[in-house]
Amino acid sequence: MTSRQAQIDRRTSETKIQIDLRIDGRGTSQIATKIPFFDHMLTLFSRHSLCDLTVNADGDVEVDFHHTVEDVGIALGQAFTKALGDKRGIRRYGWAYLPMDETLARVVIDFSGRPFLHYKAPEGVASIGGFSFTLLEEFLRAFCTNAAVNLHVEILYGRDAHHMCEAVFKGLAKAVDQACQLDPRVEDIPSTKGTL
Structure with missing residues (x-):
């Protein structure tokens, strides 16, 4: 089997992002984004997708977390695109219902080559420390666009912001794992088109 891995080095005036992704891994990770809650979510993503993932992000977090979160999403999406190549032999589709205490999230993905995000979550959810809940959608949009996936994410119900974010990241991990399996x-x- 060809090694499905990728390294991405993304540099802008706002961030420097380095990602090392191995799809056929064991769920090990080394995550350092300077945003502790985001580190936690990316660690969960790695563990539950069984992808090995290293993320080093140096961003202008003193201004806002937005640039770092979005650019990590961009680079992670690019890493999946590069690692999957022509997507020969993959299952393509993946889905998960993920419970987290009082929260239930549904995540469905298609590595279709056509980016589209449908996102539905409660309005006015509180921040988690300094991490705005709206950054969840920004990360998903950046990942979706750059991985060229059709991604549907719905928080069916929930109250706790941490639980809702965690359910989505774990659900995304399980859906990605299923879709990327050979x-x-x-x-x-x-x-049927012969290309994705």
């Missing part, structure tokens, strides 16, 4: 019955690209 199916021995699929010998080519899983599309």
Whole structure:
């Protein structure tokens, strides 16, 4: 099997992001974004997707967390695009219902090559420390666009902001794991178009 891994080095005037992704891993991670709650979410993503993931982010967090969160989403999406190549043999689709105490989230993904995000969450959710809940959608949009996936995320119900974010990140991890798995019955690209 070809090694499905990628390294991304993204540098802007606002952030410097380095990502090392190995899809066929064991869920080990080294995450350092200077945003503790975001580190926690990316660690959960790695553990539950079974992808090995290293993220080093140096961003202008003294201004706002937005640039770092969005740019990590961009770079992580680019890493999946690079690591999957032509997507030959993958299952393509993945989905998960993920409970987290009082919260239930549904995440459905298609590595279709056509980016689209549907996101539905309660309005006016409190921040988690300094991490604005709205950054969850910004991360998902950046990841979705750069991984070129059709991504549907809905928080079906919940009250606690931490639990809602965690349910989404874990649900995304499980859906990505399922979609990226190689199916021995699929010998080519899983599309009647012949390309994804």
